[in-house]
Amino acid sequence: FVIRLSNAANATFTNPILPGFNPDPSCIFVKEWDNTFFCTTSSFLTFPSIPLYASKDLVHWKHASYAISRGDQLPELYRNSELQTEGTWASTLRYRDGKFYLITSYVSWHDGWGPIILLLTTTDPYDDASWSGPIRFENPEKEIDPDLFWDDDGQVYMSVARGIFIHRVDISTGKILETFTVWNGTGDRNPEGPHIYNKDGYYYLSIGEGGTETNHSAVISRSTTISGPYEGYESNPVLTAKNTDAFFQTVGHTDYFQDATGNWWCVALATRSGPAWEIYPMGRETVLSPMTWDEGGWPIIDPIQGTMSGPLPPANTDLPGDGFWAHGGDEEDFRPGTQIPRQFLFWRPPKESLFKVSPAGHPNSLQVLPSRANLTADSQFEPLEDGMGFISRKQSSSVFQFTVDLEFDPKDADEEAGATVFLTQYQHIDVTVVNTRSCSTGELEQKFRFRPEALGKPGVKVPAARTITVPQAWAGKRMRFTITLDESQTYHFTVAPADKPDEELWMGSASTDIVSGGSGPFHGTLLGVFATSNGGTGKTAAYFSRWRYHPLKQEVE
C-alpha cells in the first residue's frame, strides 16, 4: 500500500496556468531536475516552436526553451502553402534516464494531408541549442498526436490518433515494430490526444473525443496488457464542459502527472469563452485541475474553474534561465547587445535578415525590414517566399494595453508599418503608417490606416477600414501606437506622436469576435508589429521601440 506523504494544505490557484495560445498541454514532474514541473503546448505556425515551460509550484510558470528553434529541425518547411493550421500540433513530453523526450506531429497539407512524426530530445530543458535534430518516425496511416510510453520491460510504445493505434517502436530509429488497434473512445467523433499511464497493474489509455470544440471531452479506458483489450470507464467522460454553462469551455486533451508527494494532477486545454463560445481571442489555453482515484481505480478530476484549490507544492519562483513568465507582461527596449526577446514569435521560420535589435544609427530599437508579403495571405504576392516582416507575442490576458513606438519614413508607394492583433493571415486587425499616392495630386502622402481583415470568418461584423492623413505637425516624428482591449471585449486602436502621447487620435475599434475561431480554430491571437512593401519594391526599414505589453486582468466573465 502507499503512504500518502502529502500534508500540504489545499491552496488556491488560477486558471489558465498557461494563458494565451497554449493548446494541447503535455506535462511531467522531474524530481532529478530540482523537483520541477515541465509542460509543452502546440505552436502551429509560430516560430520558434514547441515551448517548454517550467514551474516549481504549478502556479508560477517560466518559459524554459523551445524544442524547435532552428528551421533545419523541420525536415521540410512547406513555406508555400497558405493553410494557416499547418505546423507543430499536439506533442507529448516525457522524461527518462536523464533525457527529455518530445514527440510531435508536424502537420502539412502540402501534398495532401501529411503529418510527419518527429522525436526531439535534450538533456538540458533550459537550452534551445541543446535540443536534437529530429528522428522521423514511420507514420503509415498519417496519424497525429503521438504519445510515448516506456513499459517496465524496456519496450517503448507510441500511441497515435485519428482512430487510436498503439505501435511498439524503436525510438532510436523511429521504426514501427508491432501495431495494436485499441479502444477508440465511447463512439464520439475524433478520438485523439492519446496518453498511456501505468498504475496499480493497469495500463490506462486516456484520450480526447468529440472534437476540440464545445463537445470536447476526456475519456479513459484500461487493460492489464498493453495490447488490450481496453475496458472503457462506465462513467466517462472524466472531464468535460459540454452541455454546461461553464465559462471554461472546450475542455479536453488531458495529460496526467504526479508531484513529489504523489498527488495527481490533470492538465487540459480550455477556452475562456462561456457557453456562447463566440468570443475567445486567446483560443485554447492550458488549465490545471487536481485529481484523485476512486476505489475502483478510476480518475476523479475536478471540473475546470477560474479559481480552484488543491494540494499545491509550496510557492517557489526559483527557476533558472532567462525565460519569461507565462503570466507576465513586457517592457522591451531593444538595448544594444541584447537579442530578440524570448517571448517574441514569428509566423513560420523567419527570414532572419529582416530583424535586427539595436542596429547602427538606431540604438534601442528593433529594425524590421519590409517583406513583399503583408499580413494577408494572397498568392499574388507569393507571400512566404521572402518571409514575413512580422514579429509578435501572445495575447495572454483578456484585458490589456499594448503600446509600441515606430520610426518610419517610407519612400515608395504602398510601404507600410505598424501594429496588429493577429490570429492568422486571414484574420487580423492592423493600425499602420502607409505611404499612399493621392488621387488628386498624384503625390505620395503618409497616412494612418486602420484595417480589419476578416476573410477567414465570413459573416462576422467588421468595422470599415479608414485612413487619416498624418497631421503636418507630426511629420517626421516617432509615432506611438496603442492597442487596448477593454472588458466589453473591444479592441481600441490609437496613434499619437511619441513625445505628445496625450494628443492621441482614435483610429478604430473592433470586436474580439473578428479574431476568435474562423480560419484559426486552433489558434490564439498574437500582438505584434510588421513592415511590408505590399508587394512593391520598397525597402524602407521600420524601427520599433518602447514595446510595452501590460496584461491588466486575467479574467472577464
Ligand code: 6LW
Ligand atoms: C490536436 C488534437 C486536438 O492535434 O486539436 O483538441 C488538435 N485536440 O488532439 C490540434 O491542436
